[in-house]
Amino acid sequence: MLGSLGLGRTAGFVTGSVSQRVVGRAPCPVVLVRAGTSAADEHLPATDGVAPEEIPGIPYRDVVLGLDVGHPCDDLLAFAFDAAHRRRTGLRVVHVFRTPPADPAAPAVPAAERLAAVERAVVAALRPWCEKYPEVRVTETVVEGRPGAELVRATAGAGLVVVGRRIAGSRLGAHTGPVTHAVLHHVRGAVAVVPHA
Structure with missing residues (x-):
């Protein structure tokens, strides 16, 4: 787990050289926690007057997973489901497609047909994990647009955001990818970056 400086109330992480190296090269998941946040920020809002020792009893905010069905990864799915299960x-x-x-x-494919095909792929990728973690309430959102911007928009109110970092096939060495980069720089809450093949 790494801390990171924030820029104002709406900015995400300022990942300095140490954070960038750790996120880009770590062989295990890395969780970044923005400066100025506390354990209470991962929980739903509590009424005034709640003592710090009472915070763990307040329900957690949802975990949000950015999923690329073109490259589904068991490590990423396992981390997200386990995080939701433990919380x-x-x-x-x-x-986002x-x-x-x-x-x-080629013949034109209607937009509704394209959307339905992507939704089926998401459901198929999640099915074994939903069976393994039946107690985790899962909601799927499939949207067309720019992946980084749409994922950042979808993380409002999340307690933890989980994204992946591909470690295979990059000739550039340590690389977080544009979607993970956008999440790290624009999401206000904690972000877990999970390396995967």
Whole structure:
């Protein structure tokens, strides 16, 4: 777990050289916690006058998982489901897709059909994990747009955001990817970055 400086009330993390190296090279999940946050921020709002020792009894905020069904990864799914299970809270799974450029030689696929196919892929990727963790309440959101921006938007009110970092196939060495980069710089709460093949 790493701490990170924040820029104002709306900014995410300022990842300095140490944080960037750890996130980009660690062989295990890394959780970044923004400066100025406390354990209470991972819980739902409490009434005034709650003592610090009473905070663990207040329900946790949801865990949000950014899922790429083009590269589903057991390590990433296991981390997110386990985090929601341990916190006894819900898991909101978000998949953002972009429509590829039209191929004039191929028949046009209606937008509703494309969306339905992506939704089926998300459900199929989650099915074994939902069976393994039946007590975790899972909601899926599939939206078309820019993945980084849409995932950041979907994390409002989350107690923990879980994203992946691919460790295979990069010729650039340590690399977080554009979606993880956007989440690290724009999400206000804790972010877990899980390396995967």
